[in-house]
Structures are given as structure tokens and as C-alpha cells.
Amino acid sequence: MQALGTKRSRQREKIFQVLARTTSHPTAEWLYERVREQIPRISLGTVYRNLHILKDQGKIRELDFGEGLRRYDATIEQHYHFVCERCGRVRDLDITPLEDLHPRVQPHVPGTIRAHKLDFYGICTDCLVRE
Amino acid sequence: MQALGTKRSRQREKIFQVLARTTSHPTAEWLYERVREQIPRISLGTVYRNLHILKDQGKIRELDFGEGLRRYDATIEQHYHFVCERCGRVRDLDITPLEDLHPRVQPHVPGTIRAHKLDFYGICTDCLVRE
DNA sequence: ATACATGCAAATCATTTGCGCAGTC
């Protein structure tokens, strides 16, 4: 018995490629539509299955901004996001992660900190201009 | 036509009371079970409807830790969380919110920052002891 | 009396899964 995702598949490679080439933070549905343009018979279930495999392999990251659905990201390095509360668009922020955060917070936490997640919310310039 | 949530209701008051009296960050289902002990005929739909009303009134807060379901919190002041990746328990952290964060980050953001969300992930002491 | 709120059940939305066949190693 082999581990999951040890064989290559056209579907998985294409899904990763599409994800890696966008700067948006797409949902499974969005990826499905894009990949479908090249592999018309692919199913949504396959997209979900492969997103899990890629995530387990550490090649992609799963995001959640409390919208009730998940988004995916091929940028796996730690980085922060800015979520526009008007249009919903999510942008990566070009800021170096706060190094000193864990040591500073650790004493106040009943456990061992492994990671943190930091998101900013507000209105993006595009939306501000539009009014 | 009146606004939503302008009339009092036994159900809504009880839901808020139960939520306000717990330090856990319960799901709608959990609240439903608790409230049901006192209002047996209440429906899950009513719980959801009232959680939305309370949220719109600013009396409670909706949380999301990427588990695929929502949690609720009667503590509306800005505060951070520590999520145990083993048992899933969410604890409030007693740390003053980072004041300097917005001004420091604002220059790097294509929009206006209104708020930020900061969560820590790791293993809680309870789980660490258990091994 | 009016219009918001409820209980119930059906609907919706995102995601997961069982199954038999296809593709990769």
C-alpha cells in the first residue's frame, strides 16, 4: 500500500499549476471552472480530493476568512492578508512576519505556540475610489 | 415595517444568556442543546436566526477558526485566541491588543485598515500533559 | 391589529465519500 498522492496525475498537476499562476485566493469552485477549460470531464470531487493531497504534501495552503467557504493559496511561506470587506478580495501583504510575536506572547498562553495567523480587514483602494 | 430584532423574545434572551455565561466558544448546535433544556420546543433555525440578529445588534461576535463551522462569543471587545490543534479547544488570551500594528502596517496596504484578527495555534497544556 | 418571531420541514451550499472503471508505476 502506497501513501496518498504518490502517483502523478494530469488533474492534480493542472490544479496546482492553475493555483500557482493566480494571485487571487481562489475557491475550489473557481479552480474547478478554470481547470475544466482544459480537462472538461474533471469533476468537482477530484478538485477537492487533490486540494487535500496537495495540502498534505505541503505544496499549498488552505485559507479561511470566515466566509463559510475555503480558499487556497500556492504561496506557502508565512504571510499576512488584507481582506476587503466591500468586494471580498483578498490581497497578500508584503510585510515580514512578526518574529518577536511568539516569544512575547508565549508566557501568556496555556500551551505551546506553533504558529499564528494575522489578517487585516478594511476597504481596499479600488472600492474607495469607486464611490 | 420594523427592523429585525426589535421585539423581545424569550428565545433570543435565553440564547444570549447561555452564550454570555460560558467561556467556551460554542457552536450553534451546542447552544441549541443548552437552550433546549429550558425551552424544549425551540428549533435550531431559531437559534441561527437569533445569532444573526444578536450579531447585527453588535451584542455578540461570530468566530471562525477554519474548522468548517462557526463559533460564537459574547465577549465583543477585541481579543486574541489560542486554538489547540489537538483537542480543538479555543481559549481567550489575556493580552492587550497590539496598538501599534495598524499604523505600522497601513503604509503597506492598498486600502484602509479597520481591524485585524490574530489567532495563535499550537498544543495546549492539557493535551501536552496527557501524553 | 400589526408586523416581528417561532417551529417545522424542506432547501441550499460547500464539502465528502462510495463505487466501479481508468491510469500510473
Added chain:
DNA sequence: GACTGCGCAAATGATTTGCATGTAT
């Protein structure tokens, strides 16, 4: 050939909604 991956459709889980009836003001 063995075992992973696929497409399809049905199942699941959380949340939402339509409707007739109940209830607060």
C-alpha cells in the same frame, strides 16, 4: 498486475429559508 486516482452521483453537515401560526407591542 497492483494500487492509486478518476468521474459520477449520492451522502453529509452546517446553515438558510418559506410558510402558516404564535406573540409582543
